[in-house]
Amino acid sequence: MDQPFIVALDFASKQEVNEFLRPFSSTSLFVKVGMELYYQEGSTMIAELKEQGHRIFLDLKLHDIPNTVKQAMKGLARLGVDLVNVHAAGGTQMMQAALEGLELGTPSGARRPHCIAVTQLTSTSEQMLRDELWIARPMEETVLHYASLAKESGLDGVVCSAKEVPLIRERCGEQFLTVTPGIRFANDDKNDQVRVVTPYEARKLGASLIVVGRSITRAFDPYAAYERLQWEWNGGERR
Numbered sequence: 001m002d003q004p005f006i007v008a009l010d011f012a013s014k015q016e017v018n019e020f021l022r023p024f025s026s027t028s029l030f031v032k033v034g035m036e037l038y039y040q041e042g043s044t045m046i047a048e049l050k051e052q053g054h055r056i057f058l059d060l061k062l063h064d065i066p067n068t069v070k071q072a073m074k075g076l077a078r079l080g081v082d083l084v085n086v087h088a089a090g091g092t093q094m095m096q097a098a099l100e101g102l103e104l105g106t107p108s109g110a111r112r113p114h115c116i117a118v119t120q121l122t123s124t125s126e127q128m129l130r131d132e133l134w135i136a137r138p139m140e141e142t143v144l145h146y147a148s149l150a151k152e153s154g155l156d157g158v159v160c161s162a163k164e165v166p167l168i169r170e171r172c173g174e175q176f177l178t179v180t181p182g183i184r185f186a187n188d189d190k191n192d193q194v195r196v197v198t199p200y201e202a203r204k205l206g207a208s209l210i211v212v213g214r215s216i217t218r219a220f221d222p223y224a225a226y227e228r229l230q231w232e233w234n235g236g237e238r239r
C-alpha cells in the first residue's frame with residue numbers, strides 16, 4: 001500500500017460525497033466507504049469512486065457465521081475494491097471463510113482485495129473491555145491476541161489503534177498491515193473515539209495506514225486539513 005492516508009467518507013449521500021471531493025478533483029485519494037454511505041448508496045457509489053481514480057477501503061466489518069461471511073465476501077470481491085474488513089471476534093474459521101469468499105469472487109486476472117480484521121474498536125476503553133465485554137485481559141494483550149489470530153487465519157493485517165502497532169509489528173512482522181483509525185490533530189475533539197493519536201504519533205509508532213474522518217471531513221477547509229495531515233505525517237509536529 002503506497003498511500004498511507006485513508007479518508008473516511010462518512011456521509012449520508014452521494015451529493016455530500018461529491019461536494020466534499022470537489023476540491024480534491026485532481027488528487028487521487030484512498031477513501032473509505034463505511035456503513036453509513038454504503039447502506040444508502042450501495043455499489044454504484046463504489047463504481048463512481050473507482051471511476052474517479054480513488055482507491056477504496058470498503059469498511060463493512062463483517063461478523064457472522066463463516067458461511068454467511070464467505071458468501072458475502074464473494075459478492076464484495078466483484079466490486080473491485082482494494083481493502084475489506086471483518087471483526088476478528090468472529091473467530092479464525094470465519095476469517096478463513098472471508099478469504100475463501102474473496103478468492104472465489106475475485107475476477108480472473110484481478111488482485112484479491114486485501115482483508116483485515118478489527119481487533120478492538122478504537123472507541124473501546126480498558127474499562128468497557130472489562131465491564132461490558134467481560135474481557136479480563138488488558139487492551140494491548142487482547143488486541144495482540146486478536147492480531148495473532150488474524151495472522152494465523154491468513155489475513156493481510158488488522159485495524160487497531162496506533163498505540164498497539166509496535167507490539168503487533170513485533171509479533172506479526174513488518175509486512176502485516178496495521179490500519180489505524182482514531183486519528184486526531186492535537187487540538188481536535190476526540191468525539192466518540194478513545195484510543196486516539198495524532199498523525200505524527202501514528203507515523204512514529206509505525207502504522208501502515210491511518211484512517212482519518214472528521215478531522216478532515218468536518219474541517220472548515222478539508223483540503224487544507226488534508227495537506228496538514230500530510231505535513232504532520234512527514235515529520236512536522238504541531239502542538
Ligand SMILES: O=C(O)c1cc(=O)[nH]c(=O)n1[C@@H]1O[C@H](COP(=O)(O)O)[C@@H](O)[C@H]1O
Binds near residue numbers: 160181
Ligand atoms: O474499521 C474502521 O475503519 C474503524 C475501526 C475502529 O476501530 N475505529 C474506527 O473509528 N473505524 C472507522 O474509522 C473512522 C474514524 O472516523 P473519525 O473518528 O471521524 O476519524 C470511522 O469511519 C469508523 O467507522
